Amino acid sequence: MATSFKGKVAIIQFPGVNCENETADAIRSVGLDADLFRWNEDPGLLEESLAVVLPGGFSYQDRIRAGVVAAKDTVMDALSDLASAGHPLLGICNGAQVLVESGFIPGIHWERVDLALAPNIMEDREGYYCNWVYLRNEGSSCRWTRLFLEEEVIPVPIAHAEGRFVTRDEDLLEQMIKNGQIVLRYCTDRGDIDSAFPVNPNGSMENIAGICNREGNVLAMMPHPERASWLRQVPEDICGIWGKKRFQAAGDFSRMEDEGPGRRFFASLLEKGPVSASSGCSGQAKEGGR
């Protein structure tokens, strides 16, 4: 009865996740096949997969701390082996929390928990926050962002209560920057880095929205690209190029069904071969706008 994941993207369905179906739809929209992998199925099935995605939601009810129970699940042992071997692995929102809690991210010391996704710090409010934000692609060697231009601004929604990347280890932050691991940062619609709410919607250090491992095959991101994979999903009041596209598509159903800003995260899987090392991390080291 078990599904074969050969050539497919496997989406890990821990109990309590709730974004698995639309994540599968977004992956299918780029022409790839995707299927759900129930957490207690045979992890050996994942070996043939094209990539693995940990979707958003509330795995294991966020018991103890978001992501921490799933991080101890046996399926993570298999994912550790796959990720170490260079298999593409993406954690979105709760999936990002799992990757941080399992020590895959930042992964400089593999499986050592060096980072945390702490409760949001916002102005005049606390807890859960759902809104559209702008991300800046920092031009790294990440497997999942290579279709974006350097410093490209990407509107996507966030929806979380614990999305603030923090570490106490300042050296670690520097190392991550140096390694080009900080791939996505919250910015204004023009791409400026402003640490104030709501541009930085959760108080994340350095406006970090997404971090990859050194090798670039594993990415943990708090925003939801699957909710920005069609133009119709983009709100009318979004600024910039995507806002303009959305505005022009109003009244034209077929254009509204075109791709949205987040789809390229998934489309990046269509690119064969390793990421070019030369793309570097030039955007990262810039001080401007901080």
Added chain:
Amino acid sequence: MLKGTVRITDRTDAEVAESLKKRDLNLAVSEARRVCELLGRDPTIVELTIFNTMWSEHCSYKSSRRILGEMLPTKAANVVMGPGEDAGVVRFAKAADGDWHCLVIAHESHNHPSQLLPVEGAATGIGGIVRDVYCMGAEVVGVLDPLRFGDPHGENAGQTISIARGVVDGIAQYGNALGVPNLGGDVVFDEGYDDNCLVNVVAVGTVMESKILRSRVPEEAKNRPYKIILVGKPTDDSGFGGAAFASEDLSSEEDANRGAVQVPDPFLKRVLSVANRKVLEQASERGFSIGFKDLGAGGISCVTSELADAGGFGVRLDLDQVNVAAGHFPAAVIACSETQERYAMAVPEEFVGDVLKIYNEEFDLPHIYHGAGAFVVGDVTVEKKYTIVSQGEIVCEAPINVITTGISYDRAKKSRRLLFKEPAGQDDRSLKEDLLKVISSVNIASKGHLFRHYDSEVQGRAVLRPGEADAGVIAPVPGIAAGIALSVDGNPRYGTIDPYQGGALAVIEAARNVAAVGAEPWTITDCLNYGNPEIEEVFWEFYEGVRGVGDACRGIGLISHEGDPLPVVSGNVSFYNQGESGKAIPPSPIIACAGVVKDYSRSRSIGFKESGNTVYYVGEPLDELGGSEYYKVIYGELGANVPEADFVRERNQIRAVIEMHDLGWVRACHDTGQGGMITALAEMLVAARTGSSVGLTIDIDEFSNTGLSAEKILFSETGGFVVELSAGIEREVLALCARVRVKLHKIGTLNSRSNLEAVSGDKRLAIWETEELRDAYINGCRGIFGIEKGE
């Protein structure tokens, strides 16, 4: 004599009353005697507890059923299932294979629990209503939450704010974790809710017509053995007596009632809904007919009796097979407790093993949630008898229709005669200040801060989100252009002045909201929130409200099906909404309207789009400010001239606005209910995209034919629409409005000055910079839900 028999027949009324009270039962003595008559003997405690729930107002609609049946239209060309099922179903788009995409909708109240325990009460409200939609075989694609709280600046401010925050938290916690987007809702603050908040919840789902499940044991059970499976959370005593509690006055014994509020668990619900889907898919693939129903009020006894009786069968239940939480619970508690997150199904015996395997092994319920799981708890019987066995002894045995038939009352009604008068008015009012006061009032000001606690993006279907337009819009089915628009409405002040208009206007306003995004009003649900129906004046308010709802549904009708009413497919009645003071809430019929838009890409946000476009007013303001936001905020009075529902006018206006959308003319559209025309214009300006420079000048002389003062023209709550249309089509617009017989006023052309100006000919009445309007609008609810910068 059965075990646990309670002696009634040979006892005096006083003794019976005492005995009922001792057992925490709300049955009237006459009702207890009626139970004896029906059974032909004294009942057991289990039976008495079952009747206590089944005959509660919440479950039996004993005061309301007749009136609802007489007044509300439930049949129309699009209806697949109306009231009577857990949720209503209408068709909305035909699939290529001839099957129909259907919309499933249900609407309920969770008022009393939310007043006592706001977080849990509101969360279980969401939990209960989504089950009603899931159990039709549908996928839940959204929830909406109409909320009514007390005066946040009044005597009870502290409690009101804490309840409001708790309720929002509860809705967010449950919906967000379940993965169901919040698509809208409304919030009204009024001192009439100081002691009794209203938390209504609406859930919407989609299903193919051929896959709709029935909440009944299938016909097939005549030919082969069927088993009853109970799945979900272990049964405990939480929510024991919940339905009966919802049918009582809120008393000072509040603490004693807290146990009657259920404990929500969205995590388990999520896993259950994923596992359910697999069970339903397998049943469908293998050709097994099954019956499926959620456990709500009345728990196991209610669900199993209704499931079996609806199919014409009986049931024999063994309570010892029910998975219970740690502890010992009496049979009556196991049979009737309202523990959340449970479903019951009737499945053929040969499918039982597979069903148990899916829940208990594949989705591993017993390990991911302590004590959860799926268990066989009984047999379907051809004999139409309802039997419960506990520890080998029969504790309930009756013809099944005796259990489910219910009870009905004819309540007396008496119209109340209250005098309302218009405020005296003042000549020296500042229009400038007045608008700023109105748009910063708690009932108009932005609720953006609140919406952002809710996940509106999950499932990826949202096109227009809460706050972006008069209705939320989703693209429910990938690849098809049809969209679903959703809105809720109900203004308590209209109902206070005139309960009939309160009901009619709630329907009209909800319908107008979906029309404002180009959708045809397609179906409504009603949640009728009133005080104690045993009070004649209160029952009259209820009667009038239902009459108004029914008339409006017939009056507006389905635009595309001449002669068919706008059908009411689901609903709920909530009585006994009153606090310790004994004062009933304002009459509060709350309507949810679902609309269908042919092409969601034409649905636009309310924000003004581009200078050069033309702004029109569809309709005409009348001297109808009774119950208005303007009177309340400026004069602190209700007024008397409540808007009067004119169904023909409303139907025509709705048609005109939908046609404008279909023709691709509409750039922005907003209906002018609460706050009137000038408030609508201000909101459209504030909602314009950051960085875009648009402004507008309105000349009230355009409305001089009404003979009204400036303040009445600008703040009248007579229904109308403000529309921004593309430029250069004036002649076509006029022709359309003449053809469908609606009044049209041209307000002006959008300029690029980022302000709103009101003039009368050459004379300037007031000018507001967009920024100052935005500040007033964004900050109005500061202190209740906080404030959000940059919105």
